[in-house]
Amino acid sequence: xxxxxxxxxxxxxxxxxxxxxxxxxxxxxxxxxxxxxxxxxxxxxxxxxxxxxxxxxxxxxxxxxxxxxxxxxxxxxxxxxxxxxxxxxxxxxxxxxxxxxxxxxxxxxxxxxxxxxxxxxxxxxxxxxxxxxxxxxxxxxxxxxxxxxxxxxxxxxxxxxxxxxxxxxxxxxxxxxxxxxxxxxxxxxxxxxxxxxxxxxxxxxxxxxxxxxxxxxxxxxxxxxxxxxxxxxxxxxxxxxxxxxxxxxxxxxxxxxxxxxxxxxxxxxxxxxxxxxxxxxxxxxxxxxxxxxxxxxxxxxxxxxxxxxxxxxxxxxxxxxxxxxxxxxxxxxxxxxxxxxxxxxx
Amino acid sequence: xxxxxxxxxxxxxxxxxxxxxxxxxxxxxxxxxxxxxxxxxxxxxxxxxxxxxxxxxxxxxxxxxxxxxxxxxxxxxxxxxxxxxxxxxxxxxxxxxxxxxxxxxxxxxxxxxxxxxxxxxxxxxxxxxxxxxxxxxxxxxxxxxxxxxxxxxxxxxxxxxxxxxxxxxxxxxxxxxxxxxxxxxxxxxxxxxxxxxxxxxxxxxxxxxxxxxxxxxxxxxxxxxxxxxxxxxxxxxxxxxxxxxxxxxxxxxxxxxxxxxxxxxxxxxxxxxxxxxxxxxxxxxxxxxxxxxxxxxxxxxxxxxxxxxxxxxxxxxxxxxxxxxxxxxxxxxxxxxxxxxxxxxxxxxxxxxxxxxxx
Numbered sequence: 001x002x003x004x005x006x007x008x009x010x011x012x013x014x015x016x017x018x019x020x021x022x023x024x025x026x027x028x029x030x031x032x033x034x035x036x037x038x039x040x041x042x043x044x045x046x047x048x049x050x051x052x053x054x055x056x057x058x059x060x061x062x063x064x065x066x067x068x069x070x071x072x073x074x075x076x077x078x079x080x081x082x083x084x085x086x087x088x089x090x091x092x093x094x095x096x097x098x099x100x101x102x103x104x105x106x107x108x109x110x111x112x113x114x115x116x117x118x119x120x121x122x123x124x125x126x127x128x129x130x131x132x133x134x135x136x137x138x139x140x141x142x143x144x145x146x147x148x149x150x151x152x153x154x155x156x157x158x159x160x161x162x163x164x165x166x167x168x169x170x171x172x173x174x175x176x177x178x179x180x181x182x183x184x185x186x187x188x189x190x191x192x193x194x195x196x197x198x199x200x201x202x203x204x205x206x207x208x209x210x211x212x213x214x215x216x217x218x219x220x221x222x223x224x225x226x227x228x229x230x231x232x233x234x235x236x237x238x239x240x241x242x243x244x245x246x247x248x249x250x251x252x253x254x255x256x257x258x259x260x261x262x263x264x265x266x267x268x269x270x271x272x273x274x275x276x277x278x279x280x281x282x283x284x285x286x287x288x289x290x291x292x293x294x295x296x297x298x299x300x301x302x303x304x305x306x307x308x309x310x311x312x313x314x315x316x317x318x319x320x321x322x323x324x325x326x327x328x329x330x331x332x333x334x335x336x337x338x339x340x341x342x343x344x345x346x
Numbered sequence: 347x348x349x350x351x352x353x354x355x356x357x358x359x360x361x362x363x364x365x366x367x368x369x370x371x372x373x374x375x376x377x378x379x380x381x382x383x384x385x386x387x388x389x390x391x392x393x394x395x396x397x398x399x400x401x402x403x404x405x406x407x408x409x410x411x412x413x414x415x416x417x418x419x420x421x422x423x424x425x426x427x428x429x430x431x432x433x434x435x436x437x438x439x440x441x442x443x444x445x446x447x448x449x450x451x452x453x454x455x456x457x458x459x460x461x462x463x464x465x466x467x468x469x470x471x472x473x474x475x476x477x478x479x480x481x482x483x484x485x486x487x488x489x490x491x492x493x494x495x496x497x498x499x500x501x502x503x504x505x506x507x508x509x510x511x512x513x514x515x516x517x518x519x520x521x522x523x524x525x526x527x528x529x530x531x532x533x534x535x536x537x538x539x540x541x542x543x544x545x546x547x548x549x550x551x552x553x554x555x556x557x558x559x560x561x562x563x564x565x566x567x568x569x570x571x572x573x574x575x576x577x578x579x580x581x582x583x584x585x586x587x588x589x590x591x592x593x594x595x596x597x598x599x600x601x602x603x604x605x606x607x608x609x610x611x612x613x614x615x616x617x618x619x620x621x622x623x624x625x626x627x628x629x630x631x632x633x634x635x636x637x638x639x640x641x642x643x644x645x646x647x648x649x650x651x652x653x654x655x656x657x658x659x660x661x662x663x664x665x666x667x668x669x670x671x672x673x674x675x676x677x678x679x680x681x682x683x684x685x686x687x688x689x690x691x692x693x694x695x696x697x698x699x700x701x702x703x704x705x
């Protein structure tokens with residue numbers, strides 16, 4: 001840290017802030033840095049890639065793109081109903097591909113991106129193999145069985161993978177399994193379909209946060225954020241339905257709410273509280289708080305709007321327009337205040 | 347890259363030592379750095395929240411005007427729309443840093459635009475005329491309404507209107523030229539990012555920098571839709587490949603590597619290779635261009651967008667009707683295998699010492 005005289009006019013608090021690319025860009029916008037100073041500043045913070053950075057990026061990109069194209073090609077090959085290949089050759093192509101990928105993983109190791117990507121491709125090819133199996137032997141299994149078995153078969157690989165993309169594959173498969181289970185086995189509203197999907201995603205979110213906290217390889221937060229959005233989406237559906245049902249006189253019995261969904265608003269309220277508490281105190285994440293705020297705007301607008309529409313539609317539309325503007329203003333003000341408080345305590 | 351986070355004070359000291367800025371002691375940091383009170387300097391997701399809320403509010407306000415009987419003809423729609431648009435512009439320009447008034451102005455300008463376009467569309471049945479009206483209106487709003495999100499929406503609306511004109515005039519072939527132009531403009535805007543940021547054109551940078559790639563993706567989606575009746579998408583792919591080469595040239599120049607070198611030839615070869623799967627799905631090349639732009643300017647949002655669209659266009663390749671599924675699988679398998687070979691070649695070219703060490 002540079003030595004600085006107490007009488008220096010430079011505002012100490014601001015100079016102690018971390019030199020992030022967005023702050024440097026803001027300084028340029030405010031006329032404090034010119035083009036050359038901004039460019040050099042970004043270079044010094046490591047935001048503008050140098051030769052080594054480009055080499056690293058192109059290496060990652062070529063590996064990922066190559067694996068992606070290869071895998072997509074194999075999937076297309078499987079999807080093509082090729083008549084000339086005998087049954088064993090059809091299985092053989094996929095099994096050999098899986099074996100090769102596992103061998104590459106073993107050879108490269110899971111500490112390198114190449115190994116992780118090879119294992120991910122192997123995990124995805126397991127799904128293609130199961131699909132071919134179902135097609136060849138006409139097992140008649142439902143989609144949820146396919147996705148469930150797929151998830152089960154790759155679980156071990158996911159656990160050892162040290163790769164968030166593979167965890168995301170598992171998360172997607174579990175969601176699909178549950179979704180298709182309700183759709184194909186118990187398809188009516190009498191069952192806790194959205195609540196169970198919410199629970200799955202809430203548990204997944206907890207697991208991601210534990211992994212992010214304990215494992216150095218869990219560096220990105222994209223999966224945590226995506227999972228939170230899905231969790232909110234799942235619980236908002238029965239919550240908004242329950243709010244609309246509060247005023248069922250308006251719609252008659254058209255939107256009868258099955259008893260199982262009556263707890264949704266309570267679950268939602270507890271979840272919002274937990275999200276706000278955790279992501280403002282324990283794991284600072286403004287994105288998560290923004291999502292919580294957005295869900296609150298939806299719930300409050302429905303809560304206000306439903307009786308208003310019953311009272312007078314014209315007044316309701318006018319007031320709801322302003323209600324949303326006021327709520328968004330409050331949400332942004334709160335989020336900015338939180339952000340500034342975090343900035344001050346950096 | 348530094349391992350410990352650099353503080354602003356330290357960084358400014360270093361810049362001052364290189365005579366790029368005055369000594370920090372001579373010039374205090376601007377207070378606006380810690381975040382002004384508007385939503386402009388907020389992260390993208392807060393801007394998105396503001397935008398979505400304004401959209402919903404605009405729908406309610408527009409519905410109110412309809413139900414309350416203020417709108418019962420095309421003339422009343424045009425008058426209400428014009429009043430709302432002008433009010434929004436005045437409000438935003440007068441109270442630029444107020445979140446509340448900014449939010450109200452945004453909802454008003456969205457409702458105003460909707461009413462103006464709806465009113466004009468009610469009077470005119472000619473799609474070309476309506477599209478020209480949209481272009482004129484959005485250019486005005488882009489210039490007069492100082493808001494990043496609205497300006498980005500204006501860019502999208504203008505490109506959409508041009509696409510509609512090309513369709514209506516049966517000039518669908520020009521879509522390939524438009525695709526190439528959009529990609530080129532996106533590259534130029536990102537290339538000039540530092541210059542634009544430090545200039546008086548700074549407010550127009552972000553709307554163009556995000557609006558142009560998003561419009562490009564939007565137009566590439568047309569290659570998957572038969573009703574637009576545009577054919578020969580290889581022309582778009584060829585145009586985008588040229589833009590990709592230009593981008594590669596700029597990056598190589600920045601790294602002091604000439605295009606006519608082993609590395610340059612390698613870059614040309616890789617672009618040519620990517621042309622094969624992108625032959626009828628130019629979105630793949632568009633996504634690669636945006637991905638490179640994102641990394642070039644350390645912009646994770648742009649990289650995230652590019653990744654999502656790359657996966658989408660690759661999946662959409664499945665539905666391409668010009669090639670049989672078996673041939674598509676051969677193309678993808680071949681391209682994937684050659685890309686991995688290209689990676690090995692790349693290792694040889696730059697030498698292992700320049701390669702990263704995996705975590």
